[in-house]
Structures are given as C-alpha cells and as structure tokens.
Amino acid sequence: MEQQGPVKREGKLTLVLALATLIAAFGSSFQYGYNVAVVNSPAEIMKEFYNETYYDRTSTYLSDFSLTLLWSLSVSMFPFGGFIGSLMVGILVNKLGRKGTLLLNNVFSIVPAILMGCSEIAKSFEIIILSRLLVGICAGLSSNVVPMYLGELAPKNLRGALGVVPQLFITVGILVAQIFGLQSLLANEEGWPILLGLTGIPAAMQLLLLPFFPESPRYLLIQKKDPEAAKKALKRLRGWDNVDFEMEEIRLEDEAEKAAGFISVVKLFQMRSLRWQIISVIILMGGQQLSGVNAIYYYADQIYVSAGVNTHDVQYVTVGTGAVNVVVTFLAVFVVELMGRRLLILLGFSICFTACCVLTVALALQDTISWMPYLSIVCVISYVIGHALGPSPIPALFIAEVFLQSSRSSAFMVGGSVHWLSNFTVGLVFPFIQVGLGPYSFIIFAVICLLTTIYTFLVVPETKAKTFMEINQIFAKMNKVSEVHPEKEELTDFPPSSLEQ
Numbered sequence: 001m002e003q004q005g006p007v008k009r010e011g012k013l014t015l016v017l018a019l020a021t022l023i024a025a026f027g028s029s030f031q032y033g034y035n036v037a038v039v040n041s042p043a044e045i046m047k048e049f050y051n052e053t054y055y056d057r058t059s060t061y062l063s064d065f066s067l068t069l070l071w072s073l074s075v076s077m078f079p080f081g082g083f084i085g086s087l088m089v090g091i092l093v094n095k096l097g098r099k100g101t102l103l104l105n106n107v108f109s110i111v112p113a114i115l116m117g118c119s120e121i122a123k124s125f126e127i128i129i130l131s132r133l134l135v136g137i138c139a140g141l142s143s144n145v146v147p148m149y150l151g152e153l154a155p156k157n158l159r160g161a162l163g164v165v166p167q168l169f170i171t172v173g174i175l176v177a178q179i180f181g182l183q184s185l186l187a188n189e190e191g192w193p194i195l196l197g198l199t200g201i202p203a204a205m206q207l208l209l210l211p212f213f214p215e216s217p218r219y220l221l222i223q224k225k226d227p228e229a230a231k232k233a234l235k236r237l238r239g240w241d242n243v244d245f246e247m248e249e250i251r252l253e254d255e256a257e258k259a260a261g262f263i264s265v266v267k268l269f270q271m272r273s274l275r276w277q278i279i280s281v282i283i284l285m286g287g288q289q290l291s292g293v294n295a296i297y298y299y300a301d302q303i304y305v306s307a308g309v310n311t312h313d314v315q316y317v318t319v320g321t322g323a324v325n326v327v328v329t330f331l332a333v334f335v336v337e338l339m340g341r342r343l344l345i346l347l348g349f350s351i352c353f354t355a356c357c358v359l360t361v362a363l364a365l366q367d368t369i370s371w372m373p374y375l376s377i378v379c380v381i382s383y384v385i386g387h388a389l390g391p392s393p394i395p396a397l398f399i400a401e402v403f404l405q406s407s408r409s410s411a412f413m414v415g416g417s418v419h420w421l422s423n424f425t426v427g428l429v430f431p432f433i434q435v436g437l438g439p440y441s442f443i444i445f446a447v448i449c450l451l452t453t454i455y456t457f458l459v460v461p462e463t464k465a466k467t468f469m470e471i472n473q474i475f476a477k478m479n480k481v482s483e484v485h486p487e488k489e490e491l492t493d494f495p496p497s498s499l500e501q
Contacts, residue, residue, distance in 0.1 A: 011155020014239040020213040021150055021162050027206020028102055028142030029166040031109055031199050033173025035078060035135045037322075038199070041181030041315065042192040047071055049192075050125045074129050079424040081136015082143070086416030089144045090409040094223065094262060098149035098216045101141065106203040108138035113200025120193045128196070135199060140420055142166075143396065144412040151400030152216035153237055155246075156467055160336040163397030168329045171388065175322035182315055221247070222254045222405045252469055253404055263407040265414060273481045277402045280460055281415045284345070284395040287452030289422035291352055291391060292445030295430050296383050297321075303380055306366055307373035321384055328388035340464040341394050341401075342456065348390025349453040355383035356446035363439030391452075395419075401463045402471055 039046065050070055054062045062070070085108075092101040112131035119127045146166045154162040177195075181187045186195035214233035221230035230250065234243040263271070268278055304317045336344060359379035366372040395415065403411040433441045461474050476482065 011157050017237050021165050023209050024146050025165045025169040027202050028146050029169040030173040030202050032139040033170035034177045034199055037174040037177035041187035045192055053123050076427055077132040078136040079420050081133040082140035082420035085137040085140020090413045093409045097219050101145050105141045106207045108134050109203035110200045113197045117193050117197025144416040147396040147400050152218045161333050164333045164336050164393040167393035171325045171329045175326050178319045178322045221250050265410045268410045273479050276478045277475055281399055282418050283455050285415045285418040286422050288391045288395050291449045293387050294426050300380050303376045307377050325384050325388050328385050332393050340462045342462045344390035345394050345456045348386045349449045351386025352383050353446050353449035355379045356442040360442045
C-alpha cells in the first residue's frame with residue numbers, strides 16, 4: 001500500500017547526483033586549480049618568449065623592470081579576473097540558473113585556451129595576458145557557482161561531503177598542472193603553449209555533458225516558480241518518487257523568502273537578521289587567503305633547496321606537496337560530516353598557526369643549526385595538511401549553508417570578492433613583505449590564523465546535518481531577531497522598489 005503524505009527519507013548518493021557533482025567540479029573547479037599553478041613551471045621560458053617577441057618587433061630587449069611588470073601582469077590578471085567573475089555571480093545565477101551559469105562560464109575557458117595555445121604562433125604575449133584575465137573570470141564564477149549548485153542539489157546529510165568536492169578538484173587541478181609542468185613533459189620551449197591550452201578540455205567536456213543533468217530544484221521552485229520542474233529534478237536526484245517531504249521543506253523556505261524577493265549586496269549589509277552571517281563569511285574568506293597559503297607555496301622551493309634538495313629535483317618535491325594536498329582534501333570529504341564544519345576550521349587554522357610560528361623560527365635559524373631546514377620542510381607539509389582540512393574547503397560550503405535562497409547569490413558575491421581581492425593583495429604585497437621582513441613575514445600570517453581561530457571558536461556555529469531553515473533559526477537567535485521569517489519584518493522598512501532585482 002502506498003504511503004500517504006510527505007515521508008522523510010535519508011538522502012543517498014545516487015548515480016545522477018554523483019555524476020552531476022563530478023561533471024560540475026571537474027568542468028569548473030578543476031580549471032581554477034589548474035590555472036593557479038600552470039604558469040609556475042614554465043615561467044622562465046615564457047619570460048624568454050616575451051623578451052624575444054619584443055625584440056622581433058623593436059630590435060631591443062625589454063628592461064628587467066618591464067619584463068617583471070609584464071610577468072606580474074600575466075600572473076595577477078588571474079585573481080583580478082576572479083574578482084570580476086565574483087561580481088557577475090548574482091546577476092547570472094538569478095537570470096540563467098546555477099546550471100545555466102556554469103554552461104555559459106565555459107566560454108571564459110574555451111576561448112582563452114585556444115588563444116593561449118596559439119600565442120606562440122601569433123607571436124603575442126598580449127594574448128596571454130588577456131587570456132589570463134578571461135580564465136580568471138571563469139575561476140571567479142566557478143569558485144562561487146559550483147558550491148552553490150552542489151549545496152542546493154545535495155540532501156542535508158550529504159551537503160558537507162559534496163560541498164568539499166569542488167575544493168578537492170581545485171587541488172587535483174593544481175597537482176595535474178604540476179605534473180604536466182615537469183620539464184620532461186610540457187614545461188619546455190615546445191610544450192608550454194599546449195600546457196596553457198589544456199584548460200579548455202574540462203570546459204568542453206562540461207559543455208557536452210552538464211545539459212543532461214538537473215537544474216537546482218530550489219532555484220526552479222523558489223525563483224522560477226515551477227513546482228513540476230522542481231519535483232522532476234528532485235526525483236531524478238534522489239532516485240525515488242516520493243519527494244513530498246523535501247518539496248515541503250523548500251516551500252517553507254519559499255514562504256520565508258516571499259517578502260524578501262531578491263536581497264542585493266547593499267541590502268545584505270543593512271539587514272540585522274543577516275549581520276553575523278555576513279561578518280563570518282568576510283572573516284572566513286579573508287582568513288582563508290590572508291593566512292599565507294600562497295606565501296607557503298612561494299617559499300616552498302627555497303625551503304627545499306636549503307634543505308639540500310637538488311635544484312632540478314625541487315619540481316618533483318613540489319608535485320609531492322601537491323599530492324599531499326589532494327589526499328588530505330579527499331579525506332576532508334569523508335570527515336566533514338563526522339567531525340562537522342566548525343571543528344575542521346578550528347583544527348585547520350590551529351595547525352596553520354603552529355606551522356607558521358615554528359617555520360619562522362626554523363627559517364631564522366637555518367644557517368646556524370644544521371637540522372633546521374628539515375624542520376622547515378615538516379612545517380610546509382604540516383601547513384598544507386592543516387589548510388586542506390578546513391580553511392580551504394569549508395568557507396564556500398559555509399556560505400551555501402548559512403544563507404537562504406533570496407540572499408545566497410549576493411552572499412557568494414561578497415565572499416567571492418573578499419576571496420579574490422585577498423588573493424590579489426597577497427600576490428601583490430607578499431614579495432615586498434618578504435624583502436622587508438624575510439623569514440619573519442610568516443608572523444603576520446600566524447597572527448591572521450590565530451585571530452580567525454578565535455573568531456570561529458567564539459562565533460561560528462555548527463551547521464552539520466541541519467536544514468537551511470534550522471541554520472537560519474540559529475542565526476536568528478545570534479542576531480537577536482524573530483525566529484519566524486525575520487526578513488519579512490525587516491523588509492517592511494524598505495520601499496518596495498528597493499527590493500527588486
């Protein structure tokens with residue numbers, strides 16, 4: 001006999017959900033990681049290409065300053081593009097949907113991949129700089145849209161695990177770029193344009209395969225007002241026909257959101273009911289990038305050389321560090337639902353804090369005590385493990401969980417902007433800090449890790465295995481507003497016109 005009324009069932013990882021997760025993460029998140037690391041190995045060969053190209057045009061070589069400036073532009077255009085991509089998130093995900101935005105985003109990968117692949121034949125370094133901006137826009141969109149899409153597809157008991165998958169694919173992208181970037185493979189005079197152009201392959205695969213998978217049921221019901229399409233998507237994702245309980249939960253969220261409409265970024269900062277959520281997002285995203293993860297990678301090669309690793313072999317040790325990053329992030333996929341988000345953030349930032357403190361001492365004493373360089377290597381690997389456990393994967397998952405549908409896209413715009421501006425700032429400022437402070441530059445990162453840990457301990461609640469409405473109620477208490485649809489009460493203070501998209 002058929003059961004009557006909504007039935008609550010524990011969500012499972014169906015084939016449709018697993019494939020949608022893998023295609024979205026491989027087609028988008030993988031590229032972010034790949035393009036972060038891809039220019040590191042062939043840097044010297046590419047600089048030579050810049051110089052030779054300039055000489056062919058003008059019969060003079062670039063000055064050291066001009067060459068450094070052009071290379072800095074090539075590297076920093078990526079996070080700058082990421083910032084632009086983050087600003088585009090809100091408009092695109094609300095107009096085109098989560099899946100539609102990911103499909104459009106492939107344009108920002110396939111076009112620059114072709115351009116970078118042809119840059120040597122075209123004798124143009126300007127093409128590379130422009131392409132880095134475009135793949136940055138691609139990464140800026142994907143780093144926000146993929147966690148949002150997967151957070152809305154997943155049942156609550158799998159939301160944490162699937163929310164970490166994008167970060168896993170970012171680390172896989174970094175590792176693949178490091179492997180292909182070995183001098184014996186593609187980091188050579190013939191291979192570097194191919195190395196840069198490979199980023200288009202995952203995008204092309206996503207463009208072909210993602211259309212066969214469902215759009216976010218939450219988007220379909222709450223924003224498109226299409227209950228039939230939402231129900232059909234849920235049935236495909238869950239693998240069973242009775243999805244009434246989950247439909248009811250989305251409808252409750254819809255009721256809570258009806259008065260809110262679309263909450264813009266400006267409104268996000270004005271609303272008391274979202275105060276602690278937005279402060280937490282800014283601190284966690286800022287902490288993630290300003291905690292020194294890029295500086296550790298920057299310093300790693302020097303640390304390995306000082307520990308006696310042959311200069312030629314450093315590239316293999318770097319690949320080993322990338323592999324550790326992948327393995328720990330893979331473990332995080334499984335432990336995030338066991339240990340919870342809060343504990344992983346606390347544990348991760350604490351490990352990073354300790355590693356930065358010990359590394360500062362080890363670098364300062366490496367010329368006086370013979371075994372100090374080996375301690376430095378231990379610190380680098382410990383830091384990578386700590387960051388991969390919590391600070392890297394959890395902040396984007398946190399945004400997906402602590403905001404309801406009306407404010408989620410704007411929250412991702414804020415979080416993404418903080419992420420990419422912090423990334424850009426560290427890339428720009430760290431070389432000067434390193435010159436000024438040397439090994440003591442890690443004290444700054446240690447302080448940021450410590451402050452983020454303290455904030456998380458005092459403020460950030462656990463969101464494991466809770467519905468979006470349950471999480472909303474926790475923050476309603478923290479923000480000292482009514483637990484029943486706080487946005488409705490607040491939004492009566494705003495003129496109706498200011499609520500429109």
